[in-house]
Amino acid sequence: MTLPQHTTVAVIxxxxxxxxLARLLExxxxxxxxxxxxxxTYVEQRQRAGILEQGTVDALREAGATARLEAEGIPHDGIExxxxxxxxxxxxxxxxxxxxxxxxxxxxxxxxxxxxxxxxGLPMLFEAPVHAVEGFDADLCTVRYTHGGEERTLTxxxxxxxxxFHGVARTAVPEGASRTFERTYPYSWLGILADAVxxxxxxxxxxxxxxxxxASMRTPIVSRLYLQVPNxxxxxxxxxxxxxxxxDHRLGADASWRLNRGPITSKAVLPMRSSVTEPxxxxxxxxxxxxxxxxxxxxxxxxxxxxxDVTVLARAFARLxxxxxxxxxxxxxxxxxxxxxxAEHFSYFMTTTLHTDPGQxxxxxxxxxxxxxxxxxxxxxxxxxxxxxxxxxxx
Ligand code: RFL
Ligand code: PHB
Numbered sequence: 001m002t003l004p005q006h007t008t009v010a011v012i013x014x015x016x017x018x019x020x021l022a023r024l025l026e027x028x029x030x031x032x033x034x035x036x037x038x039x040x041t042y043v044e045q046r047q048r049a050g051i052l053e054q055g056t057v058d059a060l061r062e063a064g065a066t067a068r069l070e071a072e073g074i075p076h077d078g079i080e081x082x083x084x085x086x087x088x089x090x091x092x093x094x095x096x097x098x099x100x101x102x103x104x105x106x107x108x109x110x111x112x113x114x115x116x117x118x119x120x121g122l123p124m125l126f127e128a129p130v131h132a133v134e135g136f137d138a139d140l141c142t143v144r145y146t147h148g149g150e151e152r153t154l155t156x157x158x159x160x161x162x163x164x165f166h167g168v169a170r171t172a173v174p175e176g177a178s179r180t181f182e183r184t185y186p187y188s189w190l191g192i193l194a195d196a197v198x199x200x201x202x203x204x205x206x207x208x209x210x211x212x213x214x215a216s217m218r219t220p221i222v223s224r225l226y227l228q229v230p231n232x233x234x235x236x237x238x239x240x241x242x243x244x245x246x247x248d249h250r251l252g253a254d255a256s257w258r259l260n261r262g263p264i265t266s267k268a269v270l271p272m273r274s275s276v277t278e279p280x281x282x283x284x285x286x287x288x289x290x291x292x293x294x295x296x297x298x299x300x301x302x303x304x305x306x307x308x309d310v311t312v313l314a315r316a317f318a319r320l321x322x323x324x325x326x327x328x329x330x331x332x333x334x335x336x337x338x339x340x341x342x343a344e345h346f347s348y349f350m351t352t353t354l355h356t357d358p359g360q361x362x363x364x365x366x367x368x369x370x371x372x373x374x375x376x377x378x379x380x381x382x383x384x385x386x387x388x389x390x391x392x393x394x395x
Pocket of ligand 1: 012013014015016017018035036037038043047048049050051052106128129130131162163164165166167168191270288289290291297299300301302303304305306
């Protein structure tokens, strides 16, 4: 495929943000072109998120992209919190007026959206890394990229950076025109995928004296599990048996319950970071998803924030298209940042309440346990968790 010389909206990145935006624009009759640095297989196989909020599923429905999600996605009405040798369930629908979440892997969302774009025959190039974005403070943007060993140029009325945390769009903003607020954490996750039937039907988030563990899933026969490990940990230090034993221990296995073990098909260490770059708009350049903000994965918010950003943005482009008004485009950054900061706070809260800091004192551990106890004994505290986890409504 070759791209046109000019498009209305140039979208950099074919992750969930870029692909969903392209699809929503297509539904509104707005033309766009998607440029992705990696190949299709790589983008479709990248192991990442697993939980979709109600609002994300609604946005995918609006995009006409839920045929497989409706059949294969697994609705979840709660999570379990494990701590102090006990487990407590937080029920979402009763605490949120009926909201729930879905287990449906990011890989599958991406595959579905790529298939739809290819079916529509609309412009999208893989293996086309963008290396410069220019002109967004004037009337015409220029995107410079490489494809098939050649330097190429695409002009556009608007550019949207959906190119993730290590992308180029954010770096195109002149120094001094934006601010980044960041926090790193003194621990990482060792994440595994295993061909093993999930041992419990909902996710289990566990606080333990040996650190955090999470039991999640991908399908009724594939488990996704995580262990808190020190930063810089070598996955090679973790034999399969050591991983299963540690997961069982932290998740509170006993005579009546333990994980189902099976072949481990992937093992990786993931660092954690919180980061927000403000504003999310500079003239005709917009940042969406991980290119503007990232969260530690404990709150399951990253993919969902990417989806809510592009939902807001697609509505703003649709308003421009139908009425000529740029009012919603101008409000984009402020509209998104309110939700972004709420998700940042929730992700930080879940992370710091459930993990054990290497230098943590007994006092701090008691505070964590007290907070977890509060969630399991107060409908207000549980409701706060449930509302944030299932996602606040998109403005
Ligand atoms: P992505 O997915 O990183 O996509 C960006 C795309 O841009 C491409 N790109 C470029 N293309 C052209 N030119 C360039 N110069 C480019 N530079 C980069 C990249 O190749 C890529 O294809 O960002 P996007 O679309 O904003 O989506 C964000 C999500 O991927 C991310 O927030 C989530 O995966 C975070 N996350 C989770 N989020 C959830 O909502 N729920 C979860 O349960 C959840 N679990 C997770 C997670 C992230 C994890 N990791 C690995 C960080 C679990 C993990 C382990
Ligand atoms: C996942 O299934 O990958 C997952 C689920 C919940 C989280 C993070 C990751 O909080």
